[in-house]
Amino acid sequence: MQTELADRLNLNETLAANVTRYKRWLNLIQNDIASRANFEWLYKRVNVQTIVDKTAGTVAVTNGTTTVTGTSTAFAAADKRSFIQLEGDTNWYEVTVVASQVLTIGSTFQGATLTAGTYTLRTVYYDLPTDLFKVFDVRQTNTPLKLTQLGVWTTDLYRPDVNTTGNPTGYYLFRNSPDVAATASKQRQISFYPAPDDEYNIEIRYFLEQADLSADGDIPYLPVPFHSVLVDGAEWLGAKFLNSSDQERLKKAYEYGLATMISKESEHGDYFPVLGSSDDIPTRALLLPPGHFENP
Numbered sequence: 001m002q003t004e005l006a007d008r009l010n011l012n013e014t015l016a017a018n019v020t021r022y023k024r025w026l027n028l029i030q031n032d033i034a035s036r037a038n039f040e041w042l043y044k045r046v047n048v049q050t051i052v053d054k055t056a057g058t059v060a061v062t063n064g065t066t067t068v069t070g071t072s073t074a075f076a077a078a079d080k081r082s083f084i085q086l087e088g089d090t091n092w093y094e095v096t097v098v099a100s101q102v103l104t105i106g107s108t109f110q111g112a113t114l115t116a117g118t119y120t121l122r123t124v125y126y127d128l129p130t131d132l133f134k135v136f137d138v139r140q141t142n143t144p145l146k147l148t149q150l151g152v153w154t155t156d157l158y159r160p161d162v163n164t165t166g167n168p169t170g171y172y173l174f175r176n177s178p179d180v181a182a183t184a185s186k187q188r189q190i191s192f193y194p195a196p197d198d199e200y201n202i203e204i205r206y207f208l209e210q211a212d213l214s215a216d217g218d219i220p221y222l223p224v225p226f227h228s229v230l231v232d233g234a235e236w237l238g239a240k241f242l243n244s245s246d247q248e249r250l251k252k253a254y255e256y257g258l259a260t261m262i263s264k265e266s267e268h269g270d271y272f273p274v275l276g277s278s279d280d281i282p283t284r285a286l287l288l289p290p291g292h293f294e295n296p
Helices: 002-009 016-036 077-081 152-158 224-241 247-265
Strands: 043-049 058-061 067-071 082-086 093-099 102-105 114-117 119-123 132-140 170-176 188-193 201-208
Touching: 002 016, 002 224, 016 224, 016 247, 077 082, 077 093, 077 119, 132 188, 152 170, 224 247
Parallel strands: none
Antiparallel strands: 043 201, 058 067, 058 114, 067 102, 082 093, 082 119, 093 102, 132 201, 170 188
C-alpha cells in the first residue's frame, strides 16, 4: 500500500519523511473507516468471570486512617478494583493500593478502631481489554437474556450501592482503569448490578479499537477487497498535504468506496426478514429458547 501510495502521489518512497507520512495517512484513514459503521470485522468478545466476596481472616484499622492490615486474609493485586466494608461501619471504602496483606483505602475510616475485625471485600470493577472501543452486547453465558446497560442517570441512582448483591441483570461502564499511565493504552472497566453474589461467566462483545499499522508487513483489519479504499483515502490526505487541485475528486472517490463498503456490510446471507403481522406466522415457526432454558 505504501508503494501504491508513493506511485499515485509521485513521492520518493525511500525518503524517511515520506514513509512516515504514508503510515500516518493510512492510519488516519483506517480509523476513519472504522468510525463510519459497525463493521462485522471489528467484532470481538471477551469472557469476564465475576469474583465472590472475600471475608477470610481479620483486619486491623485505626479510626481516621486509611491503612487496613489483614491477618490470615487472601488479599491480591486485583483487589485494587474492590470496595471494602469494615465491622461496625456501614460505609464502603474504595481500595486504592494493595501491598501484600495491607490495603490503602481512598478515604479515612470513620468507624471505631479495630484490632481483629471482620470485613467484606467486594470486587466492583472488572478490567476490559485495552483494544476495546465500544461494548455492544453483554450477557451471561448460561442464559439467553442480555444484561441491560445502565445509563448515567440510572448509575447515579444505584452507585455506589455495593450492598445489593445477586445475579447480575445490568452493567455500566463507569471509568478507565486508574492504574494505566497517561502514555499507555487506556483500559475501560465494567461494573455489574447487582454486585455478583457468585462466580458468573459473562460474555462481553465489543467493537475493536484498531492498533496503528507500523511495520512494513502489517496488514489492515479491514477485508482485503477494500484495501484499495484505504489507499484512496490516504491518497486524498496526501493530495491535501501537497495542496493538489485533485483533492476534491480524490475525496469523492474515497467516499464512494466507503459507501460501497457500508452497503456490503448491510447485506444478508441467505436469510431475508419480511415484516408482517405476527398473526400470519405459524406457531411452529417461532424461535424457541434451547431446551435447557425455561420457556417464557
